[in-house]
Amino acid sequence: GIQVEQSPPDLILQEGANSTLRCNFSDSVNNLQWFHQNPWGQLINLFYIPSGTKQNGRLSATTVATERYSLLYISSSQTTDSGVYFCAVEGDSNYQLIWGAGTKLIIKP
Amino acid sequence: DAGVIQSPRHEVTEMGQEVTLRCKPISGHDYLFWYRQTMMRGLELLIYFNNNVPIDDSGMPEDRFSAKMPNASFSTLKIQPSEPRDSAVYFCASSLRSNSPLHFGNGTRLTVT
Numbered sequence: 001g002i003q004v005e006q007s008p009p010d011l012i013l014q015e016g017a018n019s020t021l022r023c024n025f026s027d028s029v030n031n032l033q034w035f036h037q038n039p040w041g042q043l044i045n046l047f048y049i050p051s052g053t054k055q056n057g058r059l060s061a062t063t064v065a066t067e068r069y070s071l072l073y074i075s076s077s078q079t080t081d082s083g084v085y086f087c088a089v090e091g092d093s094n095y096q097l098i099w100g101a102g103t104k105l106i107i108k109p
Numbered sequence: 110d111a112g113v114i115q116s117p118r119h120e121v122t123e124m125g126q127e128v129t130l131r132c133k134p135i136s137g138h139d140y141l142f143w144y145r146q147t148m149m150r151g152l153e154l155l156i157y158f159n160n161n162v163p164i165d166d167s168g169m170p171e172d173r174f175s176a177k178m179p180n181a182s183f184s185t186l187k188i189q190p191s192e193p194r195d196s197a198v199y200f201c202a203s204s205l206r207s208n209s210p211l212h213f214g215n216g217t218r219l220t221v222t
């Protein structure tokens with residue numbers, strides 16, 4: 001099956017810094033989504049991005065499907081950005097998202 | 110829209126008891142998913158429905174687990190009898206159709222003692 005790898009596994013930054021999170025996948029995918037799980041456990045959908053670039057405020061994402069990776073950019077980090085960021089992809093089989101292990105982000109004030 | 114609504118938020122029960130978790134998907138969404146999250150195993154898909162019909166329940170751990178979706182606005186996940194190893198956060202999620210964004214509820218934290 002498809003393998004999803006996220007890097008880095010952990011990231012600690014000062015408030016105001018920028019960061020780039022990466023998601024590599026091993027095969028072609030039908031869709032790719034980025035999620036943020038905040039410290040209270042809520043899972044928030046950030047982007048649905050099978051290809052191309054999208055932006056939402058300080059966050060943006062780019063997926064290069066032909067090279068099998070996606071990047072999530074966070075600019076001017078705030079403490080509320082802390083949490084775990086997951087990448088999830090759907091392959092060609094039945095609708096089941098394959099999840100990466102996540103990147104744990106800590107933003108220090 | 111109110112988003113995906115799950116209840117209860119927390120459930121503490123004793124081993125052997127029946128547990129029922131509830132979910133109301135976003136109105137108009139055709140797909141509903143039940144996930145379980147633990148530190149050891151991460152997010153696991155238990156079962157999903159399309160238009161109230163169970164499509165894939167291969168992730169349901171064993172016969173003690175069952176899920177129903179009697180109508181488009183309500184689903185339940187039942188564990189009977191519960192065991193301590195069932196302790197986890199159970200999430201319900203819905204999407205408008207396949208290949209569309211997945212939206213999660215706030216989860217139910219289940220503790221079985």
